[in-house]
Amino acid sequence: MYLATARSAEGDTPVVVDEERGLAPAADVLPGAPATALEVVERVAERDFAAAVRSAPDSAFAPLEGTAFAAPYTRPRKIWGIGLNYLEHASDLTEQVPEEPASFMKGDHTIIAPGEPIPLPRQSERVTAEAELGLVIGRECRDADDEDALSHVWGVCTVLDQTAEDILARNPRFLTRSKNFPGFFSFGPAIVPLSEVVKSAGSLGGLSVATVLNGGGDRVNTVDHMRYSPAFLVGFHSRVMPLFPGDIISTGTPGAVHIRPGDVAGCRIPGVGELYNPVVQG
Secondary structure: OEEEEEEEOOEEEEEEEEOOOEEEEHHHHOOOOOOOHHHHHHHOOHHHHHHHHHHOOHHHOEOOOOOEEOOOOOOOOOEEEEEOOEHHHHHHOOOOOOOOOEEEEEOHHHEEOOOOOEEEOOOOOOEEEEEEEEEEEOOOEOOOOHHHHHHHEEEEEEEEEEEEHHHHHHOHHHHHHHHOOOOOEEEOOOEEEHHHHHHHHOOHHHOEEEEEEOOEEEEEEEHHHEOOOHHHHHHHHHOOOOEOOOOEEEOOOOOEEEEOOOOEEEEEEOOOEEEEEEEEEO
């Protein structure tokens, strides 16, 4: 089961999805009649979400076929990105994994929905796409111990994080600029409650993350091979600043792919979902 935002001519609507029964408006299933997916994350604990979906009557659900999805939401307070978090990816770039997380921030103007185009900026001649596991914060987190950090995570999602690699190559201090062009962050369509992921996969460490280009050429690794685990990343960044419900931590990529107009970039995480975006010249 998962949380998403469905798109129609009438507008965007937060929905819950049960893979066996279909789709239901969140307001019909969850307490408090939340009007957005962000309100769900802010107001409904992920275990309460799962319990409410399970107890909802079959009559609340409609077929999922043909549903178009928006980004789950477009105004998180923060997006943290993590660079060089898989040892193999760092070696691809002839970089050393840093002694502390190599993190950066992205503005919410970078967010696009699943299926929306990634526009390549005219300022760059080499843009890469990077599939990542996203962590969605569910309750405020400040100065958390690593052992307790995941209790603040509502759920996980698929992410595509883009980089203007040639700009970054000119100077590492250009990281913020290279990461913040419009369309450089796609996530969703599903936010899967953390308890549901752990129940099916056993742990976050067993999840496989793949960067996909045009349906193939996967760059794949498992979360267990991260230098800094999801729990460490949440705890570490909560000791820098408060993390708020809806904040996203994009945990790093197993490998980047060079994207060009006409390509389709993707993120595939079995048990979490798949995310694809076409590439166009901006």
